[in-house]
Amino acid sequence: xxxxxxxxxxxxxxxxGIGHKTAYVKxxxxxxxKIIPGENLSLVGESGSGKTTVARLxxxxxxxxxxxxxxxxxxxxxxxxxxxxPYRRNIQMVFQDPYSSLDPRFTIRAIMxxxxxxxxxxxxxxxxxxxxxxxxxxxxxxxxxxLGRYPHEFSGGERQRxxxxxxxxxxxxxxxxxxxxxxxxxxxxxQLMTLLLDLQKKFDMTYFFxxxxxxxxxxxxxxxxxxxxxxxxxxGPAEAVFANPSHPYTQQLLSAxxxxxVGQEKEIELPANGSLxxxxxxxxxxx
Amino acid sequence: xxxxIEHLSVKVKNNEEIRPILKDVSLEIxxxxxVALVGGSGSGKTTVALSxxxxxxxxxxxxxxxxxxxxxxxxxxxxxxxxxxxxxDVGMVxxxxxxxxxxxxxxxxxxxxxxKCHTDLNQKERREKVFELFNKVGLTDPLRITxxxxxxxxxxxxxxxxxxxxxxxHPSLIxxxxxxxxxxxxxxxxxxxxFRQLKEELKLSILLITHDVGMVTHLADxxxxxxxxxxxxxxxxxxxxxxxxxxxxxxxxEALV
Amino acid sequence: MIKxxxxxxxxxxxxxxxKENRMAMICFYILFILYAGALFADFLAPYxxxxxxxxxxxxxxxxxxxxxxxxxxxxPFVYGRQLTFDEYHKRIYLxxxxxxxxxxxxxxxxxxxxxGILKSSYxxxxxxxxxxxxxxxxxxxxxxxxxxxLHGGRISLSIGLIGVAISFSIGLLVGGIAGYFxxxxxDALMRICEIVIMIPGFYLLLALRAVVPxxxxxxxxxxxxxxxxxxxxxxGLARIIRGMGLSLKTRDYVLAAKTLGVSNIKxxxxxxxxxTLSYSIVAVMLSIPGYIxxxxxxxxxxxxxxxxxxxxxxxxxxxMSIARIKFAPWILLPGFFIFLTVVCFNMIGDAxxxxxxxxxxxxxxxx
Numbered sequence: 001x002x003x004x005x006x007x008x009x010x011x012x013x014x015x016x017g018i019g020h021k022t023a024y025v026k027x028x029x030x031x032x033x034k035i036i037p038g039e040n041l042s043l044v045g046e047s048g049s050g051k052t053t054v055a056r057l058x059x060x061x062x063x064x065x066x067x068x069x070x071x072x073x074x075x076x077x078x079x080x081x082x083x084x085x086p087y088r089r090n091i092q093m094v095f096q097d098p099y100s101s102l103d104p105r106f107t108i109r110a111i112m113x114x115x116x117x118x119x120x121x122x123x124x125x126x127x128x129x130x131x132x133x134x135x136x137x138x139x140x141x142x143x144x145x146x147l148g149r150y151p152h153e154f155s156g157g158e159r160q161r162x163x164x165x166x167x168x169x170x171x172x173x174x175x176x177x178x179x180x181x182x183x184x185x186x187x188x189x190x191q192l193m194t195l196l197l198d199l200q201k202k203f204d205m206t207y208f209f210x211x212x213x214x215x216x217x218x219x220x221x222x223x224x225x226x227x228x229x230x231x232x233x234x235x236g237p238a239e240a241v242f243a244n245p246s247h248p249y250t251q252q253l254l255s256a257x258x259x260x261x262v263g264q265e266k267e268i269e270l271p272a273n274g275s276l277x278x279x280x281x282x283x284x285x286x287x
Numbered sequence: 288x289x290x291x292i293e294h295l296s297v298k299v300k301n302n303e304e305i306r307p308i309l310k311d312v313s314l315e316i317x318x319x320x321x322v323a324l325v326g327g328s329g330s331g332k333t334t335v336a337l338s339x340x341x342x343x344x345x346x347x348x349x350x351x352x353x354x355x356x357x358x359x360x361x362x363x364x365x366x367x368x369x370x371x372x373x374x375x376d377v378g379m380v381x382x383x384x385x386x387x388x389x390x391x392x393x394x395x396x397x398x399x400x401x402x403k404c405h406t407d408l409n410q411k412e413r414r415e416k417v418f419e420l421f422n423k424v425g426l427t428d429p430l431r432i433t434x435x436x437x438x439x440x441x442x443x444x445x446x447x448x449x450x451x452x453x454x455x456x457h458p459s460l461i462x463x464x465x466x467x468x469x470x471x472x473x474x475x476x477x478x479x480x481x482f483r484q485l486k487e488e489l490k491l492s493i494l495l496i497t498h499d500v501g502m503v504t505h506l507a508d509x510x511x512x513x514x515x516x517x518x519x520x521x522x523x524x525x526x527x528x529x530x531x532x533x534x535x536x537x538x539x540x541e542a543l544v
Numbered sequence: 545m546i547k548x549x550x551x552x553x554x555x556x557x558x559x560x561x562x563k564e565n566r567m568a569m570i571c572f573y574i575l576f577i578l579y580a581g582a583l584f585a586d587f588l589a590p591y592x593x594x595x596x597x598x599x600x601x602x603x604x605x606x607x608x609x610x611x612x613x614x615x616x617x618x619x620p621f622v623y624g625r626q627l628t629f630d631e632y633h634k635r636i637y638l639x640x641x642x643x644x645x646x647x648x649x650x651x652x653x654x655x656x657x658x659x660g661i662l663k664s665s666y667x668x669x670x671x672x673x674x675x676x677x678x679x680x681x682x683x684x685x686x687x688x689x690x691x692x693x694l695h696g697g698r699i700s701l702s703i704g705l706i707g708v709a710i711s712f713s714i715g716l717l718v719g720g721i722a723g724y725f726x727x728x729x730x731d732a733l734m735r736i737c738e739i740v741i742m743i744p745g746f747y748l749l750l751a752l753r754a755v756v757p758x759x760x761x762x763x764x765x766x767x768x769x770x771x772x773x774x775x776x777x778x779x780g781l782a783r784i785i786r787g788m789g790l791s792l793k794t795r796d797y798v799l800a801a802k803t804l805g806v807s808n809i810k811x812x813x814x815x816x817x818x819x820t821l822s823y824s825i826v827a828v829m830l831s832i833p834g835y836i837x838x839x840x841x842x843x844x845x846x847x848x849x850x851x852x853x854x855x856x857x858x859x860x861x862x863x864m865s866i867a868r869i870k871f872a873p874w875i876l877l878p879g880f881f882i883f884l885t886v887v888c889f890n891m892i893g894d895a896x897x898x899x900x901x902x903x904x905x906x907x908x909x910x911x
Binding site: 046047048155156183184185186187188189190212213214215252253255256257258259260261262263 | 327328329441442468469471472473474475476477479480498499500501502504505506538539541542
Binding site: 056059061081085086088089091092093095096097100101102103105106114115117118163166170 | 814818
């Protein structure tokens, strides 16, 4: 077991009050997820479903309100920033927007060097830094002559590849990709997904993929979790979920992604005290 | 034929090293039909749209070609004539609805402004027209939307509001440049459904610019495929998608299948 | 699409645009000359700042004569001058054509320590005594104004730079920390800022100056003044940097740095503060004149640098009477130099603001 999120909750206050009761948005409402080494998990849902919040919570960029996080069996919920830092090398992230995830004032070389912060003892000379940077840029099919350039000189697809190279510096076991290809055109999406599959074999990683489009994650997922309004509504092996979507929201997502069809017009109601019901074969649905 | 582009070429001024942005592009948009303009980034599709509306950056110039709209070559139009054309005969829907609306004015006010400039409806009639438009595009709470600022609406609603603004003057052609790229799949499906409706009800044509072949399959009547500034294939959507002739078309169709 | 020149950082591109701005470059060269003059004042000035000659009190500027009595072109020289009084007891300097003092290079004059280390008494130019060379005229004690302006520049020009360096550093750090961390740290720091901003600047200046002990030497007073001016100046910058920091910390590259395990201070210094530079540099340029004027105001009131040391401010205190200005208008020259410096800094600040603006329309971009 790589990462386990148990009953996690994150609420955002709507109004900041001095004294009086504030209303909350339940961004993440009692979510349970497990990531097993070698099996990519895709978390799918619309914007506002809470999926990006889950990613940030998993990386401890946000604090949990309730629940616990386990890394390789160890409880890391209570760790502060300093305590968690040595764990960061194991979980890395590629962000959605290639235009804002690379600091425009940094050269590519500086960006790669920053990624080696946690391993400064190993990469302690400019030669070693250079060598490691080259290795990774080649792995993502980029020429190492780009080291002296600035992010604004590259296209969206190239920048995402640089972001991937950066994330791989410390050989993380888990790579979280938050809508990493959504803002690019289809041909580049295809190229990047193929690259990611190659890299997985080379670097022995597991992916936690977050997306709103089931079409993108079809090739790469072993397990699918569907999120709606902060709750997991369906969960199971990819083939089962794609072949037999049980929850109405999953069906809506599938028909929109593959057939570009609108689902029912009515808003889907979530049961007040729902719980996940096992449909067999590890396939769970919220009822 | 509603719009006909003949041998349009656009290049960067004073710079021979960069390849031309558009090379001898020709395409037709019949009345009451949805034509998809497909290609990857850098293929020149947005430039085609901007050329029709003559909103190209001053660094570019049109070196040859004709754009014939309802029988007249609009490349010969004066600035005043173009201003009249935009909005009234040709509407545009952009990719990023957040920037299409001015953030400091309410949505209702901005659409009413369009009506104020081009029609002589009085204030009450304008307000009613806006409500009517919102209804048509599926915005169910027109009063709230009229009073809202653009950042207060969700992405899907903003896009619908922009479509409302684009059809406000009953144009015969709408140019939609990657209208759903920044939206979720479910909203995308709804917007596509809206386009179908508007084509039937308002009898308009849509030039749909996209990189998503799936959208083309389910929405477009005809398709034009562009690569690096040139048209590589065009024709009826179903024909091309079932039997692509050009390698690039095949590449687009096979992506993410 | 037009490809931008490769390998140029945004900062380098801005620098290139700056160099293309004629006015800004002229102002830059003027300031360069003024600062160079101040640095090498000992050598460049014919006299030291305290070289008095009461017989030449308020002597008008002594022009360099190029033609002798016969009307022939000759090596520049200066006539001697004799002080007398006319029937209204007004000072008149009679030109004595018999005494001619040639203009000389590398004249031996008052002793000084070059850059504080090497002893020397050579000056770039001058005339041999008993002749006096007054390029800009003399003040009440017969001191050469040109020399005093060069020496005075040391104080007035350096106070601007050092003062701004201190307040700029404090402002950036405080603003960066407040903006990045938010929460109670932000609240506490910003309340302190507001208190400092609230107090009227000039009164705070006077109050702080009053606290400085009387027995401080001039050098200590000089540093005290710099510290006082910096203390007033940092708060405004801190507030704005904090505002920028608040929005910058949500950028993806900041989150990316956090996931890479970069420490908070490093993130503030390498990711947040550099992005505030386009505002900060301009703010710095535009606030240097404030320091120069602040020192001038203090010195004018007799609270700053004291005689015999020269600063442009205290030189102007001599010019506070209409009568003196009427009969010896050259004593206003220090004011002109203050004006020139302030204008140049403002022009450069303006030009920098245009150059660093990411939406600068000076270049064409293809759609």
